[in-house]
Amino acid sequence: MAKGARNVCLERLLDETTWTQSQFATAVNRVGTEQGRPLKYDASAVNHWLGGTIPVPKVRPLILEALARKLGRPVTETDAGFPTTHGPLDAQRSTVEGLLELGRHDMDPTHPSRRGVLGTALFSVALTIPDWPDVVGRMEAVQTGRVSRIGHSDVATVEAMTAKLSDLDDQFGGRMARPMAAAFLVNTVGPHLRADASEKVRRAMMSAASDLLYLTGYMAVDEGLHGLAQRYYVKALELAGAADDHLTYCTTLRGMSVQAVDLGHNAQALRLANAAAAAAPNAGPRMRAFLAGQQAHAYAATGHRAHALQHIREAEVAMEKAESRARVFGSYDPSALAYHIAQVQFGLGDLAGSVENMAESSKLRHGVYRRTRVRYDAMLAERQLQLGHLEAACATWDRVLDDYPLVQSGRADDRVATMKKLLRPHLHNGTARALHERARSVTVAA
Known part of the structure; x- marks a missing residue:
């Protein structure tokens, strides 16, 4: 000093x-x-x-x-009288330059500069979130780069790659998939955003890029890099606004709310969930369920019982209307709704009801969403143990350990570590002891 x-x-x-x-x-x-x-x-x-x-x-x-x-507001180094540092993620860069710098410092696990971007792990409740009117249509003019002109096929490529990365993330975890997403952002999406294009193609490319940025932020959350995730999310908001893409803008705000509530920043989670809903006045039934379910979770976490029950019922009604329609990539489904019902019940003190709906969510999710299965089944087991159902909890944790070695996820690591800790007082029980020994022997894929 x-x-x-x-x-x-x-x-x-x-x-x-x-x-x-x-x-x-x-x-x-x-x-x-x-x-x-x-x-x-x-x-x-x-x-x-x-x-x-x-x-x-x-x-x-x-x-x-x-x-x-x-x-309740951002505080800068200058505000606090500290020396100003201008790192690789300088917020004053343009939207495209900013996302390129962000991805470039995230894509190479061996590069020394990556330590700087991974060091931005701190979640900030005072992060400045741009409102829809502040971002809609606002981005620097497209400049010609090494790609002279792009068309609809280039947009389709970005969309298909995002869907594939999402599948890899779900099956193998964010720790494995995120460097690939960052590399794709830098090597392909960035140049496309700088290329010449018709206005329709340009907006579609910005929208596709926004989806990818949201997914990359979600993968950073999975690794526990919460400040880095926020940076990706804010870039996703900027590009969604530039593309006039309400869907991705609202989805990103909701994702930020999920991140906040999972970390215990409940007031911030509620503010973000409500902002997401307010920005989607013309949402279809599935999107309405998607947003209302998160509002219900955030209201329950903040102790607002009546509002929580109102919004979870709204999510249920919307889901009933949506189930007859075709599903799309990243859509809200009945397993997600059952999970939100369980979270509302847990937040309002109904532990038994929460366990019942977490189990229902797990049943609906069987065979898909491997990384999510690990996390949510681990949560189910923890709550079963809270009810005193040790044997049931051990059976659920056994399922977790079937999938866990295949998943590279910081959040999954945390759940398995919690499992070992919770089992220690029960090692006199043969089932618990056998499970604890199995957990000690399990290793995650390199």
């Missing part, structure tokens, strides 16, 4: 929070723990920062995030 003049900017921010120095230190430690970097700062450290000592670079984002959460 370097010592300089008293940091009046940081002092002003601290005064605005009304925190004591000890409370400030505790908030920073909490953010560090979320990122897997436990800290032990106390009031004396804060006093040093206020006196002009510059925190080490890896701690500064944690300080900014703690302040942003308290103040």
